[in-house]
Amino acid sequence: MTGRVHIIGGGLAGLSAAVEVAGSGRHVIVHEAGPVCGGRARSYEDRKLGCRIDNGNHLLLTANQSVFRYLGLIGALDTMTGPNRPVFPFVDLAEGGRWTLDLSAGRIPFWVLSPRRRVPGMRLGELVSLKRLMEAGPDQVVSDCLLPGPFARRLLDPFSIAALNTPSDEASAALLGHVIRESLAKGGRACLPQFPKTGLSESLVDPALAHLSVLKCEVRTGRRVASIETSGGRVSRLCFPDETIDVDERDTVILAVTAPVAASLLQQAIPDFRAPDAFESILNAHFRLEKRPRALGSFGEARFMGVIGATTEWIFLRGDVVSVTVSAANRYAEQDPDQLLACIWEEVRRALDTMLDAPLPGEPAAQRLVWEKRATFAATPEQLRRRPGARTPLANLALAGDWTATGLPATIDGAVQSGVEAVRTLGLR
Numbered sequence: 510m511t512g513r514v515h516i517i518g519g520g521l522a523g524l525s526a527a528v529e530v531a532g533s534g535r536h537v538i539v540h541e542a543g544p545v546c547g548g549r550a551r552s553y554e555d556r557k558l559g560c561r562i563d564n565g566n567h568l569l570l571t572a573n574q575s576v577f578r579y580l581g582l583i584g585a586l587d588t589m590t591g592p593n594r595p596v597f598p599f600v601d602l603a604e605g606g607r608w609t610l611d612l613s614a615g616r617i618p619f620w621v622l623s624p625r626r627r628v629p630g631m632r633l634g635e636l637v638s639l640k641r642l643m644e645a646g647p648d649q650v651v652s653d654c655l656l657p658g659p660f661a662r663r664l665l666d667p668f669s670i671a672a673l674n675t676p677s678d679e680a681s682a683a684l685l686g687h688v689i690r691e692s693l694a695k696g697g698r699a700c701l702p703q704f705p706k707t708g709l710s711e712s713l714v715d716p717a718l719a720h721l722s723v724l725k726c727e728v729r730t731g732r733r734v735a736s737i738e739t740s741g742g743r744v745s746r747l748c749f750p751d752e753t754i755d756v757d758e759r760d761t762v763i764l765a766v767t768a769p770v771a772a773s774l775l776q777q778a779i780p781d782f783r784a785p786d787a788f789e790s791i792l793n794a795h796f797r798l799e800k801r802p803r804a805l806g807s808f809g810e811a812r813f814m815g816v817i818g819a820t821t822e823w824i825f826l827r828g829d830v831v832s833v834t835v836s837a838a839n840r841y842a843e844q845d846p847d848q849l850l851a852c853i854w855e856e857v858r859r860a861l862d863t864m865l866d867a868p869l870p871g872e873p874a875a876q877r878l879v880w881e882k883r884a885t886f887a888a889t890p891e892q893l894r895r896r897p898g899a900r901t902p903l904a905n906l907a908l909a910g911d912w913t914a915t916g917l918p919a920t921i922d923g924a925v926q927s928g929v930e931a932v933r934t935l936g937l938r
């Protein structure tokens with residue numbers, strides 16, 4: 510087998526494609542614009558906090574099969590951790606109350622019958638929202654399908670915002686329905702929360718790079734593709750600011766960049782090319798503490814907590830760093846970052862009040878707000894229609910990225926799956 514495989518973009522979609530082709534006898538070259546690989550899922554040394562953090566907290570579920578297959582291929586399954594049971598602690602800061610959603614392991618949802626395991630105050634009739642979501646049509650939004658009540662307010666709405674990174678009155682109900690079919694409807698075994706033991710790069714990026722290096726694949730960083738030339742219905746050249754690479758007839762190209770970059774690189778080659786063009790941000794607030802606290806109860810078991818009725822949505826504890834995630838964060842774009850940090854810290858103190866071995870101080874030792882402005886495309890019905898498949902009109906070019914038509918939201922699982930799909934589309938495996 511001959512021919513080079515050029516993979517443009519060293520995010521998880523590009524790395525997944527590279528891992529998929531590696532070892533096939535083809536020469537794989539990853540061209541990554543940034544100084545490191547990982548894209549939107551990476552770890553870095555934060556000077557303000559004085560420690561290494563992830564750009565954003567990433568939560569996976571055992572249902573994310575493509576990710577766990579990828580972790581298996583790169584030998585990194587043991588870098589992940591999480592509670593042994595599908596437990597999700599919550600606190601409601603507006604209406605009061607703490608509870609732990611405690612799913613049953615199998616498909617039969619015994620948990621809904623137990624007031625200690627389900628969402629407090631929910632009526633069993635509210636479960637009809639799940640059915641409505643799973644049967645939703647392509648134009649419906651999540652809020653169309655939610656029966657008002659505690660089950661929607663305390664579980665489905667926050668779950669939707671976290672999974673789709675889009676407000677529920679805009680987010681595609683059919684997409685959330687698919688996520689529910691693949692997770693909650695399969696039972697607790699598919700819903701075990703998982704996250705990296707050390708960091709995103711240590712789990713998802715560094716082991717992949719080590720694996721690729723052993724298999725003699727090249728990963729070139731600091732290499733931004735500036736344009737793509739075509740001839741005879743194929744990609745014929747990749748142009749970098751300081752170099753041009755010829756793509757011969759045996760070579761293939763996988764474009765695994767973000768949607769706006771793909772649209773710009775392909776605008777001449779594929780004039781009617783469409784990709785998502787509306788985005789949502791995610792903000793993460795990281796607070797470093799003087800000393801590592803001990804988490805108690807179900808927060809100690811899960812190491813994260815959902816927060817209802819507040820700006821804060823999810824709190825994670827990693828050693829001496831407390832991190833907060835707020836999804837669909839375009840709504841906070843006008844807010845003063847310092848005020849936002851102060852508000853979130855106050856909420857964290859209230860939320861963790863009884864969940865740590867000692868109270869949190871009035872001020873953290875150090876803090877940092879990280880805005881990922883274009884964290885994901887907005888998962889609206891309209892934007893979903895703009896997602897292209899892996900195949901393109903150019904015979905030797907396939908697309909990958911969380912924004913392609915994976916059927917999944919813009920997630921790590923979607924990104925990894927898209928890389929595999931691009932490889933299959935080009936017949937490389």
Ligand SMILES: Cc1cc2nc3c(=O)[nH]c(=O)nc-3n(C[C@H](O)[C@H](O)[C@H](O)COP(=O)(O)OP(=O)(O)OC[C@H]3O[C@@H](n4cnc5c(N)ncnc54)[C@H](O)[C@@H]3O)c2cc1C
Nearest residue numbers: 518520521522542548549565567568734910911920921924
């Ligand atoms: C804050 C935050 C929190 C998130 N939380 C979760 C979560 O909890 N669970 C979950 O599953 N997902 C989560 N996600 C989504 C997940 O991170 C993404 O879906 C995934 O990382 C996307 O991977 P990708 O490879 O498709 O894109 P990217 O990671 O964007 O990779 C594209 C790569 O292409 C490179 N590139 C761009 N232009 C060029 C060029 N011209 N030439 C060469 N290279 C180029 C970029 O530098 C980048 O490395 C979160 C995302 C963010 C930002």
